[in-house]
Amino acid sequence: MVVELDDIDLQILELMQANARISNVDLAKELSMAPSAVLERVKKLEQKKVILQYNTAVNPAALNQRLLAFIFIKTKELESDAKIATMLARIPEVQEVHIVAGEDCFLVKVRTEDSASLMAMMRKSIKRVPNVLSTKTTIVLETVKEQQQLVIRKS
Amino acid sequence: MVVELDDIDLQILELMQANARISNVDLAKELSMAPSAVLERVKKLEQKKVILQYNTAVNPAALNQRLLAFIFIKTKELESDAKIATMLARIPEVQEVHIVAGEDCFLVKVRTEDSASLMAMMRKSIKRVPNVLSTKTTIVLETVKEQQQLVIRKS
DNA sequence: CTTGAAAGTGTCAGCTG
DNA sequence: CAGCTGACACTTTCAAG
Numbered sequence: 001m002v003v004e005l006d007d008i009d010l011q012i013l014e015l016m017q018a019n020a021r022i023s024n025v026d027l028a029k030e031l032s033m034a035p036s037a038v039l040e041r042v043k044k045l046e047q048k049k050v051i052l053q054y055n056t057a058v059n060p061a062a063l064n065q066r067l068l069a070f071i072f073i074k075t076k077e078l079e080s081d082a083k084i085a086t087m088l089a090r091i092p093e094v095q096e097v098h099i100v101a102g103e104d105c106f107l108v109k110v111r112t113e114d115s116a117s118l119m120a121m122m123r124k125s126i127k128r129v130p131n132v133l134s135t136k137t138t139i140v141l142e143t144v145k146e147q148q149q150l151v152i153r154k155s
Numbered sequence: 156m157v158v159e160l161d162d163i164d165l166q167i168l169e170l171m172q173a174n175a176r177i178s179n180v181d182l183a184k185e186l187s188m189a190p191s192a193v194l195e196r197v198k199k200l201e202q203k204k205v206i207l208q209y210n211t212a213v214n215p216a217a218l219n220q221r222l223l224a225f226i227f228i229k230t231k232e233l234e235s236d237a238k239i240a241t242m243l244a245r246i247p248e249v250q251e252v253h254i255v256a257g258e259d260c261f262l263v264k265v266r267t268e269d270s271a272s273l274m275a276m277m278r279k280s281i282k283r284v285p286n287v288l289s290t291k292t293t294i295v296l297e298t299v300k301e302q303q304q305l306v307i308r309k310s
Numbered sequence: 311c312t313t314g315a316a317a318g319t320g321t322c323a324g325c326t327g
Numbered sequence: 328c329a330g331c332t333g334a335c336a337c338t339t340t341c342a343a344g
Contacts (some may be wrong), residue, residue, distance in 0.1 A: 020175040020209035050217040054175035062205040089300035097299040144252040145244035192330045
């Protein structure tokens with residue numbers, strides 16, 4: 001995908017990354033533009049899939065999801081990577097599924113209530129995915145930073 | 156932190172996780188409540204830090220950030236974990252910093268333009284953090300799923 | 311991109327159970 | 328305390344320039 005983004009677009013993205021619920025008029029004030037012009041740009045950014053979605057970051061502790069783990073999953077060498085990936089992606093506790101270079105094939109990020117529910121989830125969901133050979137789990141003791149904001153470099 | 160969340164709160168969180176820019180009236184319609192009551196609940200959720208922030212997911216490809224990597228960082232055994240973590244967290248390309256169990260001490264998620272800029276960032280930023288003994292980098296070939304939405308279980 | 315106007319929304323005070 | 332109503336100001340959104 002090639003998209004042309006000018007400095008105004010980048011500034012919009014920067015402001016919206018920091019606060020998705022910023023109002024159009026506030027955006028317009030920051031950019032010294034009319035609200036309608038800003039709205040039009042935002043709509044175009046959505047439509048061009050530059051903006052993928054607006055989400056609310058909920059405190060995991062408030063929902064009793066205290067355990068975070070990364071699981072490396074090794075599978076039989078085969079062409080059907082995509083199918084396995086899709087099955088992993090369907091597990092609700094799984095927040096991320098990456099296909100990675102090296103001998104481990106998949107890296108999965110998982111959030112559960114505690115270690116017991118992690119084990120339950122692995123037995124119930126991950127180990128039932130066909131062609132899974134082995135898993136290697138890394139437990140997170142403490143998260144120091146967790147954000148999806150991208151670095152925006154204006155020209 | 157212990158917070159009491161009832162089913163209405165959970166429904167608000169579910170709707171806002173999926174779309175942070177949903178309007179108050181739409182929320183109210185979904186919940187069959189008056190907008191003012193919903194607004195009050197949302198404000199309380201923000202204030203109680205159940206809602207941490209509203210962010211916009213920007214397509215990394217649109218900003219030319221095509222490379223995603225996870226780096227395990229081993230450091231000298233010491234008490235000053237927190238200081239190292241803070242230094243890692245300050246690197247703009249670093250989206251996540253976790254302190255993990257096992258012999259690797261830190262796990263860091265990084266997004267850069269390409270492998271050259273990843274190497275540059277490692278030389279310039281990570282290797283300059285004191286007490287870093289070694290790093291082990293896992294390159295992501297393809298991301299199949301990436302979301303931070305939590306599983307919400309209504310009672 | 312701007313203006314201007316209509317329709318819709320956020321927000322608050324005051325009221326009710 | 329949590330929710331409702333009603334009212335006003337502010338926003339969103341669109342057509343036209």
